[in-house]
Amino acid sequence: MQADLHNEMRQNIDKSLVGEASPEEQQALRKHLLACAACQKYASDSRLAIVSLNGFSFAADPGLTEKVHAALALRAQQLQTTRPNRKRILQVSLAALLLTIVGSFAALHMGNPLAAILHLPLSQAQAGLLTFWIAPSWCFALLLPVLLLVSARSANKKGQIL
Amino acid sequence: MTVAVTTDTQRIARGLRQRDVALLHALVEQYQFRLVRYLIYLLGRRDSVDDLVQETWLHVLERGRSYNGSSRFEPWLFTIARNLTIDHLRKRRNFSLDSSDDPEQDRVPPSLVSSGPSPFELAARTEEAHRIAHTLDTLEPIYREALVLRFQEELSLQEMSAVIGVPLTTVSSRIYRGLATLRAQMEEDEHAS
Numbered sequence: 217m218q219a220d221l222h223n224e225m226r227q228n229i230d231k232s233l234v235g236e237a238s239p240e241e242q243q244a245l246r247k248h249l250l251a252c253a254a255c256q257k258y259a260s261d262s263r264l265a266i267v268s269l270n271g272f273s274f275a276a277d278p279g280l281t282e283k284v285h286a287a288l289a290l291r292a293q294q295l296q297t298t299r300p301n302r303k304r305i306l307q308v309s310l311a312a313l314l315l316t317i318v319g320s321f322a323a324l325h326m327g328n329p330l331a332a333i334l335h336l337p338l339s340q341a342q343a344g345l346l347t348f349w350i351a352p353s354w355c356f357a358l359l360l361p362v363l364l365l366v367s368a369r370s371a372n373k374k375g376q377i378l
Numbered sequence: 379m380t381v382a383v384t385t386d387t388q389r390i391a392r393g394l395r396q397r398d399v400a401l402l403h404a405l406v407e408q409y410q411f412r413l414v415r416y417l418i419y420l421l422g423r424r425d426s427v428d429d430l431v432q433e434t435w436l437h438v439l440e441r442g443r444s445y446n447g448s449s450r451f452e453p454w455l456f457t458i459a460r461n462l463t464i465d466h467l468r469k470r471r472n473f474s475l476d477s478s479d480d481p482e483q484d485r486v487p488p489s490l491v492s493s494g495p496s497p498f499e500l501a502a503r504t505e506e507a508h509r510i511a512h513t514l515d516t517l518e519p520i521y522r523e524a525l526v527l528r529f530q531e532e533l534s535l536q537e538m539s540a541v542i543g544v545p546l547t548t549v550s551s552r553i554y555r556g557l558a559t560l561r562a563q564m565e566e567d568e569h570a571s
Contacts, residue, residue: 234553265560266529271507274415280428284435292399
């Protein structure tokens with residue numbers, strides 16, 4: 217019975233040190249500690265164990281800190297230079313998409329006047345628009361985002377190698 | 379006080395979103411020592427720590443946008459360091475999560491055995507620290523980690539649970555077990571002397 221009480225109080229000591237003891241448990245513990253030398257020792261040993269953890273000095277190497285600063289500066293610079301490229305690629309990609317739309321519109325609605333000006337049948341004028349305008353601009357619009365992805369991946373790999 | 383802390387974390391989150399290098403340099407100065415200490419406790423040795431520290435800060439720069447400033451910066455930093463450490467150990471030792479039978483050892487593998495004095499023996503600067511250095515060296519990393527996060531870094535149990543990725547009850551039991559091991563060692567030393 218008495219042993220159970222000591223065990224319970226020791227659990228309360230642990231809980232108290234970890235910050236899990238309720239106000240009731242803390243109060244019961246305070247009361248018990250006033251009269252129990254064995255549990256007092258348990259509590260003081262526990263506190264000493266925790267305090268001992270402060271007795272280590274893991275000095276960070278100043279050379280390491282310098283190295284980290286340099287690596288961060290370099291990586292930030294790399295990220296800065298890759299960012300405008302991405303923006304430019306996206307802009308060109310959007311422009312190519314716009315060209316595709318305009319080309320498609322021209323093929324549909326301006327095919328007849330164009331065929332008349334060039335003295336060609338309508339189907340040939342439309343085929344020409346498709347081959348020399350719509351298809352290339354569509355390829356550009358699709359290819360550039362892929363390039364963007366590839367360049368972002370290679371930039372990430374470079375960063376990991378640092 | 380809470381408002382000040384919130385403002386500080388939001389300032390950090392804003393700086394990380396903008397990839398503010400000056401802020402990063404300041405964070406390195408402020409947290410480097412604690413990051414090194416956490417990694418030593420986690421690994422139980424000094425080698426690889428430098429590489430992991432550098433890798434952690436580069437991740438902070440690259441993935442800084444994922445920190446939203448709603449919680450303290452330290453747990454987020456330690457989570458990155460922990461994940462990188464686990465990846466590093468997996469690569470070095472072909473470590474697999476499935477290889478452990480003990481559910482308590484769910485994420486961090488035990489330290490690699492190394493010859494020579496341990497980082498704890500080298501770093502001990504008080505008599506008590508010398509007495510527990512060997513115990514810390516032989517203690518499972520998950521218990522060392524629990525001790526350093528709770529009593530050195532003063533993380534709350536909730537923050538620890540988020541860093542380690544285990545339930546609160548597991549966090550508590552790891553702290554209790556770590557403490558019990560240290561206490562037993564101190565008692566043993568006392569009897570020996």
